[in-house]
Amino acid sequence: MAELRYLEDVVTLECDRDRCIGCGMCSVVCPHGVFVLEERKAVMAARNLCMECGACMRNCPSGAITVEAGEGCVRGVINELLGIEGPCC
């Protein structure tokens, strides 16, 4: 099957190597295998596969990971553009 990939270089995922304590939780919770542990530090091996779900950031005990997390959902973005608080999906 052809690979499913979305747009390149759009995600806001960042990982601060200095703050990383190497617990590996990000590589456990990421549903797209973005993180791998190298020399007891988390490395973004497949950053473009990130879907900004925010699981890694939420479960990082040292606050090393930041991402603008949210649902990539048309209605949500329209609500945001119109400046209204509304349900997403």
Next chain:
Amino acid sequence: MNAPATGNSPGMILPMAKEIPSGAGEFRLPSTDQPFVLGTVVTAVGPVPQIGSELFWRDLRGRYLVRWNIGRDCYSVEPGLYALGHPRDDSPVMVTANYKLTFDLLRQTLSGRDLWILVLDTKGINVWCAAGKGTFGTEELLDRIQASRLAEVVSHRRLIVPQLGAPGLAAFEIQKYAGFRVVYGPVLMEDLPAFLENDCRATPEMRIKKFPLKERLVLVPVEVMQGLQQGIPLMLFFLLVAGLAGDGPFLNAALVHGLPPALSVLTGIIAGTIVTPILLPWIPGRPFSVKGALAGLVLFFLVFIVSGADGSGYFMLEPISWLLITLAVSSWLGMAFTGASTFTSLNGVRKEMLRAMPAQFAGLVLGIGLWGASFWLG
């Protein structure tokens, strides 16, 4: 009760806590007056509702209907602690959402096992979407642990939480405030038996969310229903305006000038909500709006040319307007499928929408404009 902080409401100690809802953390077991409850299991804290793995006609009917977007907004079970089979104090605790579809699939998947199921109040939304909204989250789990007096029901301190719940829930905070260790289960429920048998260890493949054909297929009916909801008013608009403004009797004019653009809308709906989801990996282009438009283009020619309704006999602007209408609709609905897909990011969708929406809007307006112009000019 050897877990720290279980005596306090977690909202009082969590720095990011919002206002505590009334009744949060107060002892409460789910009602036994729910159709799927078989009886109760006696525990240290009282009778816990017992459920089985077998689904009955009523459950299957509900599942079928929500797959067609019927009653999907209020398909839930009462949150709280349930006993599947005959669990003991050392049986595993599975955490899940109170979307009944999820709850039913879970008890069906765990058929033949005895364990505890802790259902969070996610307002009837599935685990992943609820985690994204934060309702499947740290505070709700802390509240639910306390409200169920889970630490008195089980002797161990381990919770199995679906991996896709992780966007809403911080494992280290659950450990810190409730004393329970969160073990993230596999992405797919069907991997749960293997996970449990492997001493609660997931293989790397179990951690990856894929989006195979069978998953995309299940989503198609809901997409179609939502597409029709938006598209039918537009189809009626074309039929009505053509009937009123065209030459001759209403019905004749509606058929001659109104039916083709209505059919164009329908073609766009089929392309965007059926063809795009099914052929997603094989349609060229990364943005879903492009995939949708391409699906619409191909389907348009299949429908209008292969079927023989090639627009000959019409003023030339009219068939062009049909194409524009199909493209606008299929591109828009294809883009809407990002919300159901499993690999699109918020910033990606935002970027795509800011580029695609002007084109879709222009296509639709131009299409309607040309259509209107053509059958007055033609």
